[in-house]
Amino acid sequence: MTKAADFLVRRRHILLCFFLLLAAVSLLFAGRVNIDYDLSKYLPENSRMKQGMRLMEQEFGPSASSQLRVMFSGLPEEEKSGIFEELSSLAYVSEVSWEPGEGYNRDGYTLYELTAEHDSHSKEAAALFGAVHEKYDSFGIATGGSIHEANVPILPLYIIAAAVGLVLLILILMCNSWFEPIVFMANIGIAVAINLGTNVVFSGISEYTSAIVGILQLALSMDYSIILLNRYTQEKASGADKLPAMKAAIAAAFPSVAGSSLTTFAGLLTMAFMRFRLGADMGFALAKSVIVSLICIFTVLPSLILLSDRLIEKTKKKALHIPMAGYSRFAAKHRLVLSVSFLALFAAAFFFKDNTQILYMLQTNSPVEHVFSERHSLVLLYEVKDSDRIADVMAPLEADEKVTGITGYYNTIGKPYRAEELAELFGNSSGLANEDTMSLLLQFYAAQNGYEHVEDVTLGELVPFIQAHVLENPLFSRFIDDGIRQQIAQAAKTIRENDAKLEGEKYGLVILTTVYPEDSAETRAFLRSIFESCDRVLEGKTWLIGTSAMNEEMARTFDSEMTRITLFSAIAIFIVVALTFRSLLIPLVLVLTVQCGIYLTMMFIGLSGSGMYYLALLIVQCILMGATVDYGILYTSYYRESLLSADHQAAICRAYDGGLHTILTSALIMIVAPGILGFLFANPAIGEICLTISRGAISATLLVVFVLPAILAALGRSIRPAKRRKR
Numbered sequence: 001m002t003k004a005a006d007f008l009v010r011r012r013h014i015l016l017c018f019f020l021l022l023a024a025v026s027l028l029f030a031g032r033v034n035i036d037y038d039l040s041k042y043l044p045e046n047s048r049m050k051q052g053m054r055l056m057e058q059e060f061g062p063s064a065s066s067q068l069r070v071m072f073s074g075l076p077e078e079e080k081s082g083i084f085e086e087l088s089s090l091a092y093v094s095e096v097s098w099e100p101g102e103g104y105n106r107d108g109y110t111l112y113e114l115t116a117e118h119d120s121h122s123k124e125a126a127a128l129f130g131a132v133h134e135k136y137d138s139f140g141i142a143t144g145g146s147i148h149e150a151n152v153p154i155l156p157l158y159i160i161a162a163a164v165g166l167v168l169l170i171l172i173l174m175c176n177s178w179f180e181p182i183v184f185m186a187n188i189g190i191a192v193a194i195n196l197g198t199n200v201v202f203s204g205i206s207e208y209t210s211a212i213v214g215i216l217q218l219a220l221s222m223d224y225s226i227i228l229l230n231r232y233t234q235e236k237a238s239g240a241d242k243l244p245a246m247k248a249a250i251a252a253a254f255p256s257v258a259g260s261s262l263t264t265f266a267g268l269l270t271m272a273f274m275r276f277r278l279g280a281d282m283g284f285a286l287a288k289s290v291i292v293s294l295i296c297i298f299t300v301l302p303s304l305i306l307l308s309d310r311l312i313e314k315t316k317k318k319a320l321h322i323p324m325a326g327y328s329r330f331a332a333k334h335r336l337v338l339s340v341s342f343l344a345l346f347a348a349a350f351f352f353k354d355n356t357q358i359l360y361m362l363q364t365n366s367p368v369e370h371v372f373s374e375r376h377s378l379v380l381l382y383e384v385k386d387s388d389r390i391a392d393v394m395a396p397l398e399a400d401e402k403v404t405g406i407t408g409y410y411n412t413i414g415k416p417y418r419a420e421e422l423a424e425l426f427g428n429s430s431g432l433a434n435e436d437t438m439s440l441l442l443q444f445y446a447a448q449n450g451y452e453h454v455e456d457v458t459l460g461e462l463v464p465f466i467q468a469h470v471l472e473n474p475l476f477s478r479f480i481d482d483g484i485r486q487q488i489a490q491a492a493k494t495i496r497e498n499d500a501k502l503e504g505e506k507y508g509l510v511i512l513t514t515v516y517p518e519d520s521a522e523t524r525a526f527l528r529s530i531f532e533s534c535d536r537v538l539e540g541k542t543w544l545i546g547t548s549a550m551n552e553e554m555a556r557t558f559d560s561e562m563t564r565i566t567l568f569s570a571i572a573i574f575i576v577v578a579l580t581f582r583s584l585l586i587p588l589v590l591v592l593t594v595q596c597g598i599y600l601t602m603m604f605i606g607l608s609g610s611g612m613y614y615l616a617l618l619i620v621q622c623i624l625m626g627a628t629v630d631y632g633i634l635y636t637s638y639y640r641e642s643l644l645s646a647d648h649q650a651a652i653c654r655a656y657d658g659g660l661h662t663i664l665t666s667a668l669i670m671i672v673a674p675g676i677l678g679f680l681f682a683n684p685a686i687g688e689i690c691l692t693i694s695r696g697a698i699s700a701t702l703l704v705v706f707v708l709p710a711i712l713a714a715l716g717r718s719i720r721p722a723k724r725r726k727r
Contacts, residue, residue, distance in 0.1 A: 005250035009243055012303035019300045023190045026197020033196070034204035037121035040550055042206065042277040049550055052381045052543025059504040065094075066120035067113055069145040070132055071368045075110045084112065090131055092116045092124045104372075111372045113145070120146040121207070144366030144374065159680045163215055166672045167222075174665040176233070178315035183304050184225045188218050191296040195289040202285070208615075209282045211686045212677065216286060216693075219673045220264055220627050221293035223666035225301055227260070228253045230662070232305060242309055246302050254298070256637070259580050260630045261294045266572040267626015273568050274618055275561050276554065282619060322664070324656040331710040332649035338710035342703075346592065349599035356606030358558060358614050360551040361519035362684040373515040375404055378548060380510045380530065383540030387414065387508055393533050394510065402526075408510035409503040413495055416456035425459075426487065441470065460499060463491045519551040527552045558614050565618055569625040570595060577633060581640075585718055590632040593708055594625055597700030601692065604699075613685060616692035623693060628700035631667060632708055634659045639712050640721050648713040655709065667701040670694075 008015065036042075043050040057063075075083065080098070088096045097113040098104045104111045114132070118124040125147045132143065164185070171181035192214045199205050199213075231253040235245035268290065271283030305312070331338065368374070382390055391410045397403050408414075417425060419438040426438075445465055446454040466488055470476050502509060516523045527544060534542040544552075570591050577587035598621055605612050638658035642651035671694050678691030712719060 002247070002251050005247040005254075008250060008298055008302060009247050009306075012306065015299045016303040019190055019194070019296065023193040023197075026194045029197040029200045030193070033199045033202075033210070035121075035207055035210050036204045037119065037207045039206070039278065042281060043550065043553070044275050044277060047553060048543055049545055049553055052379075052545050055507055055543065056379070056381050056509065056545060059507045060501060060509070064117065064119045064122075066116050066118060066122075066125050066147050067145040068116070068125075068128060068132060068143060068147040069366075069368050069372070069374070070112045070114065070136070071142045071144070071371065072110045072112075072136070073140050073142075074108055075139070080105075080110055083110075086135075087112050087114060087132075090114070090128060092118060092128045106371060109371045111368070116147070142367040144368035148366065159677055160214075162680060163218075163673050163676045166676055167218060167669050170665065170668045170672060171222075173320045174661065174668070176316060176319045177312045178317055179308060179311045180229065183229075183301070183308050183312070184222065187225055187296055187301045187304055188221060188293065190300055191221065191289075191293045192217050194296070195285075195292045198288065198292070199285060202281075205285055206278055206281045207683070208278060208686055208689065209285045211681065211683070212674070212690060213282075213285050213289060215673050215677050215690075216623070217289035217293060219666075219670045220286070220290060220623075221261075221297075222669050223630065223662055224257045224261065224293060224297045226662050226665055227257050228297055228301055229305060242306055246306060250298060250302060256634075257294065257297060259576075260633065261290050263573055263576050263629050263633065264626040265290050266576050267569055267622050267624075267629075270565065270569040270572050270625075271619065271622045274565060275557055276615070276618075278615065279565075279618060279622070283622065286623070319661065322660065324660060325653055327706070328649055328653035328656060328709070331652055331706075332713055335648070335710040335713040338707060339714040342593075342596070342707050342711060346596045346599070349596055349603045352606065353599045353602035356602045357611035358555075358617070359519065359611040360554045360558075360614050361547065362613055362688055375513050375515055376518050376546065376548060378512040378514065378527075378544060378546040380512065380534075381543040381545060382508055382510070382534070382538060383542075384503060384506060384508050386538040386540050387503065389538050390508070390510065392537050393530070396533065397512065397530070400514075400526075402516050403512060403514050405513035406510060407502075407513075409499075409508050410510070413460040413499055413502065414458050416458050417462075418456045422457075422462070441466075441476075444470070444475075459491065460495055463488060463495055467492055516548065518548045523548050524552045524555055554614060562618065562621070565621050566595070569622050573625050573629050577629065580633065581636070583719065585715065586636060589708070589711055589715070590629050590636065591625070593632055593703050593711070594629045594700050597628065597703050598624055598696055600699040600703075601696040605692075605695070612692070613688040615685065616689040619689055620692045620696045624696045624700055627670060628667070628697060628704065631659075631663045631701060631704045634663060635704060635708060636712060636719075639709070640719060643720050648716075652709045652713060660705070663701070663705065667697060670697040671701070 040050065040053060070087065072083065080100075084096060084098050087093065093114050094117045095115040097115070098111070114128070116125055116128055129143070129147050132141070168181050168185060171184055172178065175181055175184075195217055196214060199210075205213075228249060231249035232245055235248045235252075236242070240248060265287050268283045268287040271279035271286075274280065274283075366374075380393075387410065390408065394406055394408065394410070398406060419442055420435050422438045423435040441462075442454050442457060445457060445462065446452065448465070448469060471480060471485060471488065514526075516526055527549060530544065531542070573594075574587045574591050577590055578584055581587065601620070602612060602617065635655050638655035639651050642654040642658075646654060674690040674697075675694035678687045678689070678694060681687040681690065
């Protein structure tokens with residue numbers, strides 16, 4: 001490493017210029033990174049819903065739609081039709097649903113439901129959202145639906161500024177110079193820019209990854225910078241000049257920085273084992289960010305430190321210091337009690353964590369939903385050989401008061417109508433729509449098709465027959481006028497447009513509209529009842545497609561997924577730490593300490609009466625296991641080194657002196673940066689992931705700082721360095 005350090009210092013100016021150029025180019029490419037907003041793309045290949053989506057696209061072609069619900073308060077009755085017309089004329093609006101009656105008018109509120117044939121995260125949806133608010137905000141409107149502020153692509157610069165500002169404040173408090181934070185932020189800024197731009201190597205990254213990767217890179221990598229600068233300061237204090245001091249600092253810091261980054265890297269890569277491929281998407285992007293940060297630590301930061309050396313020296317100040325001598329004596333004296341208490345705490349957290357409700361969807365709190373129940377769509381895809389049986393599956397659903405609409409081939413184009421029903425359908429007027437005329441028409445239809453008698457017929461059969469055999473037939477000319485011809489032509493057009501949308505050559509679909517929540521135990525029971533009915537009645541396969549169906553899949557596989565991810569992350573970190581310390585006991589202690597922090601986070605969220613977002617839990621398991629275990633490694637390294645020349649109490653105190661400053665600086669950043677993102681970000685799911693990372697970092701840090709020292713002291717000779725044992 002000495003030769004490499006010499007090269008890095010000698011070529012520091014060239015390296016700095018190169019990485020500055022690379023960062024500038026990367027920022028240009030960052031805007032070209034494809035952002036995926038559809039979480040269904042990350043379903044595993046064996047997902048029943050994903051298979052159904054693929055078959056539906058093959059049969060019916062790609063489709064995208066979204067809905068914006070607009071609620072007016074106190075709208076005068078005479079203005080409602082005019083607003084309806086205005087909304088219908090807006091760009092990107094394909095349909096507006098509103099009608100007189102309680103369904104859209106209730107308690108002084110009026111609801112309009114706008115449908116756009118564009119994805120809810122598209123530029124078109126964002127334009128529609130903006131146009132509605134610009135035009136009607138003076139009316140005091142409220143909006144909801146799949147198009148809302150949380151998923152309109154707006155760059156939250158104020159969130160980035162808040163996070164960076166708080167991180168700077170932490171660094172100012174913890175650093176030994178007023179200028180050190182500027183150096184650290186400049187280095188991490190270059191690393192973040194490079195990482196964001198190089199995300200273009202992926203075919204696309206999720207909305208979740210795009211939102212948090214920069215902030216998490218800052219939180220995960222800042223301690224590397226601190227370690228290198230501390231080493232440089234120590235080398236200078238020993239009398240070395242700047243360049244030799246930096247060479248020595250690079251060589252000395254590399255093992256600890258590389259080891260620290262390796263645990264984080266391993267933890268992040270275990271996210272790739274998540275069944276839901278969003279884990280791999282986020283894990284790979286974050287793992288790349290750690291590599292980029294590691295490279296910048298040894299190529300960019302040395303040059304920045306050397307260039308700023310005079311400013312750092314001139315702006316020296318006292319860093320925040322937390323005296324731990326008193327607690328060191330307490331931890332050494334009560335090490336057995338604290339160790340047993342930790343085991344009891346671990347057991348309690350492990351037991352109570354299962355009482356925490358797991359949420360599979362987090363929604364924005366729209367005031368529209370408090371007045372008008374939100375309706376959600378669900379698609380049932382079936383094989384056409386079951387076309388005659390699908391009505392039997394739908395029969396109990398038609399009686400369900402929470403199912404507000406069912407649209408399928410069987411009850412529209414493919415629904416058989418009797419003569420009196422056809423007459424009513426055509427308006428129950430004179431002419432062709434007369435019931436007697438319809439009976440005569442059915443007899444004519446039977447004769448033309450070789451049937452003895454026909455009691456009912458579908459519109460898909462009747463309308464083409466009328467066009468081909470009736471409209472120009474002299475027998476029916478006295479019943480047919482221009483109005484009927486226009487009515488038949490319109491019916492034929494509607495049938496042609498919708499026939500292919502509802503039933504194809506191999507598959508048909510039924511669109512269900514319900515007021516069931518998109519995620520609840522009741523909804524999951526409803527979905528299971530549909531599958532059970534399909535399995536009982538139909539011969540072929542069926543697939544359910546929709547957000548609630550995706551949530552049901554996640555709920556069904558969560559327990560096994562959580563167990564697998566917990567084991568993989570723990571094993572990966574165990575191996576890395578075992579190789580670092582050449583011990584099996586130390587990695588066991590560190591892994592259990594961090595895992596206890598994760599369980600405590602779950603337990604406290606459950607005890608508070610809140611639920612825990614399942615993606616947040618899976619992601620936090622990997623991130624915290626990889627990141628906060630570094631705090632334990634750092635403290636344990638100082639503690640074992642101190643044991644060579646001190647007793648347990650003195651070793652605990654020296655380890656605090658050596659590692660607490662770095663641990664607290666890194667931990668505070670890990671707590672604050674994701675925390676502020678979680679509080680301010682509009683998307684509730686992304687916000688919950690960040691808040692859970694912040695809460696988990698608090699739990700893990702408290703255990704490392706206040707419990708781990710006592711456990712290490714209680715283990716006695718079993719963790720002493722090899723040199724000590726040989727004496």
